[in-house]
Amino acid sequence: MTDGKQIDIHKVMQLLPHRYPFLLVDRIIEYKLDESLKALKNVTMNEPCFQGHFPGRPVFPGVLILEAVAQASALLASLSFTDDPGENVIFLFAGIDKARFKRPVEPGDQLILDVQQTNYRRKIWKYSATASVDGQMAAAADIIFTYRNF
Secondary structure, three states: OOOOOOEOHHHHHHHOOOOOOOOOOOEEEEEEOOOEEEEEEEOOOOOHHHHOOOOOOOOOOHHHHHHHHHHHHHHHHHHHOOOOOOOOEEEEEEEEEEEEEOOOOOOOOEEEEEEEEEEEEOOEEEEEEEEEEOOEEEEEEEEEEEEEEO
16 A cells, blocks of 8 residues: 555654644554555643543543544645645645544554545545544544645
8 A cells, every 4th residue: 555664753744844742643654645644643641631631531632633634634645745845835724524533532542544535626635534543433534635835
């Protein structure tokens, strides 16, 4: 499935503008340009969200799971970009459809983010995305992405 080898956190940080505590992709496991990407997010008790969500029973917020799949989608868009986007291009989350949550994500879980490109037209990418833990789906959504020059 891969067009290249795994991509570590250093390259992920070159491709995404996000930084701690909002960088939610630790590694790209595999990818196929213009088709699919699989990434990893290690969920640890050190995540700032666990201070209040929820004390005594930490659950990784669904909105952060959606942000993680959005970041994975942006990574696939960035890797698939035919021209060098340059430093003035930023990939932006443009929409989400059919978001569903199936199981809680807790500290110690490894969140596997899978994105499949379903459409690309005029600077708009559409992806079908899932997040799973131990082979069980935690969340699914359709993600819409674009980019802008700044």
